[in-house]
Amino acid sequence: MIGPSIHIKGTVSGGEDLLIQGKVEGTIDLGDHEVSVGQSGKVTADIKAKIVKIEGEVAGDVTGSEKVVIAKSGRVRGNIIAPRVTLEDGAIFKGSIDMDPGDTRTAQSPPKVEKPAATAGDASKQSPGLDLKHG
Incomplete structure (x- = not known):
């Protein structure tokens, strides 16, 4: 926990969950853990974590590999992924x-679908004596 009277400038990283009640400037990278910004927390940093919960103020991009929650008391200026x-x-x-x-390939190009050579609905395009339904 970073208490209300603590002010950190730089990179915060580690292997456990983090509650921020003070001020942090820089970057916060706790990829597989939870970052919570308490009501008195003021963060000017990009945040990367599994779960990000914001009740205070954040100015920076927020990336949550699982989810991001902005509480009713939360204020965020930045992009969320x-x-x-x-x-x-x-x-x-605001952002x-x-x-x-995830996978951007499927968003950029739809899958290709091959059309069958001839169907019963295409019988009008065939020669008049050919009946596709009965051979």
Whole structure:
């Protein structure tokens, strides 16, 4: 926990969950853990974590590999990237949200579908004596 009277400048990384009640400037990278910004927390940093919960203020991009939650008391100025995003009623947010950070190949080009050579519906285009239904 980073208490209300603590001010950190630089990179925060580690192998456990983190609760921020003070001030952090720089970057926060706790990829497989949870970062919570408490009501008194003021973060000017990009945040990367499994789960990010914001009740205080964040200025920076927020990336959650599982989800990002902005509580009603939360204020975020920055972009959010996460498969699941929750903005509670009353939350303040300015930025963009990307909820599909996964495979970009499927978003760029739809799969190719081959058309069959001839179907019963195409009988009108065939010669008049050919009946595709009965051989």
